[in-house]
Amino acid sequence: MTALALLCASAVPVLAARHRSVRVVKVATPAALSVSLTPVADGAPLHSDGTAGAIDLGAVSYVAARRDGNVAIEQQSDRYTVATKFGLTINDPSSHVTTASVTAYVVYPSRYVVRVDGVKIDPTPRLLFAHVPVGRISVHRLEVEIPNNVPADAETIINHPIQFAAIAE
Amino acid sequence: MKKFFVAGMLMLMFGAVSAFAQTTGSGTLTATATVQGSLQLVFNSDASGPALTGTGTSNATLAFGTIQAYGGSLATGVSRTAGASSFTVSAPFDVFVSKANVTSTGYTLTANVTDATNTWAIGSTAINGGGTVTATGTYGADSPFTLNLTVPYSSAAGAISKAISFTATAN
Numbered sequence: 001m002t003a004l005a006l007l008c009a010s011a012v013p014v015l016a017a018r019h020r021s022v023r024v025v026k027v028a029t030p031a032a033l034s035v036s037l038t039p040v041a042d043g044a045p046l047h048s049d050g051t052a053g054a055i056d057l058g059a060v061s062y063v064a065a066r067r068d069g070n071v072a073i074e075q076q077s078d079r080y081t082v083a084t085k086f087g088l089t090i091n092d093p094s095s096h097v098t099t100a101s102v103t104a105y106v107v108y109p110s111r112y113v114v115r116v117d118g119v120k121i122d123p124t125p126r127l128l129f130a131h132v133p134v135g136r137i138s139v140h141r142l143e144v145e146i147p148n149n150v151p152a153d154a155e156t157i158i159n160h161p162i163q164f165a166a167i168a169e
Numbered sequence: 170m171k172k173f174f175v176a177g178m179l180m181l182m183f184g185a186v187s188a189f190a191q192t193t194g195s196g197t198l199t200a201t202a203t204v205q206g207s208l209q210l211v212f213n214s215d216a217s218g219p220a221l222t223g224t225g226t227s228n229a230t231l232a233f234g235t236i237q238a239y240g241g242s243l244a245t246g247v248s249r250t251a252g253a254s255s256f257t258v259s260a261p262f263d264v265f266v267s268k269a270n271v272t273s274t275g276y277t278l279t280a281n282v283t284d285a286t287n288t289w290a291i292g293s294t295a296i297n298g299g300g301t302v303t304a305t306g307t308y309g310a311d312s313p314f315t316l317n318l319t320v321p322y323s324s325a326a327g328a329i330s331k332a333i334s335f336t337a338t339a340n
Binding site for chain 1: 192193194195196198199201202203207209268269270271272
């Protein structure tokens with residue numbers, strides 16, 4: 001009988017204190033991850049202030065010779081692909097996370113197709129990589145596909161933000 | 170029985186907490202580029218002309234072979250006419266111009282060669298020092314032309330090798 005009474009007494013506080021339990025666990029949550037975008041030796045110039053990077057593919061055309069060897073142009077019959085490399089690092093200030101998954105999406109739709117490591121990036125987030133080691137730079141290939149029928153008589157500026165998100169595994 | 174009930178409740182609660190505590194981070198990469206319009210010109214062998222070396226590229230060679238005013242044999246696709254003071258050898262070839270990121274519907278083709286001895290022409294257009302081959306070129310199709318080389322009888326025998334530069338300009 002005593003045992004039964006104790007059980008009842010312990011069960012009631014647990015149910016009543018559900019909200020307090022959640023708050024305690026949140027305090028133990030590791031700090032947020034960060035995604036750093038960095039230039040690589042054989043990639044195009046990339047200016048980064050940490051989590052925001054801008055990679056400059058320069059002036060591109062179907063037949064243009066490259067200004068350097070770090071931006072490649074691959075011709076197809078009705079389009080061409082401009083490709084380069086960039087670095088991505090996932091950081092965990094709390095050092096609790098060892099691997100993460102990375103998703104990506106383009107911030108707004110465009111007539112230019114963007115791929116990272118061959119995966120087309122859409123306005124809807126999609127999984128790019130899994131089991132990415134935290135704290136280590138990984139090198140990736142960025143491709144922008146330009147259709148020949150896009151008029152550029154007055155020169156068209158491509159400005160294409162890609163949002164990456166890292167999720168602890 | 171109540172022990173099992175309480176334990177089950179706790180597990181559910183921790184499961185829910187874990188889902189809300191997912192650790193994430195994000196970064197933005199903005200790719201910038203300036204798209205420029207361009208034309209691409211390649212030479213193709215014509216069905217009735219000699220086979221070009223480097224056909225399908227923008228740097229091809231058309232070989233007339235050994236040529237002479239009278240007699241001898243001409244290479245396949247090469248024809249000859251002999252005049253009063255010179256003879257002319259002719260060979261068809263094709264020009265294929267592609268456009269990318271350009272709104273024009275046609276192009277102008279010019280050609281230029283420097284030769285103080287012989288006369289060069291594309292069709293009826295002399296190109297020594299430059300000439301307009303066509304002002305109404307069509308994109309995306311082989312345009313056939315004939316290269317004519319006129320050699321004076323007064324010139325000494327020997328090899329002739331000249332580079333002809335072609336330029337396509339969007340109309």
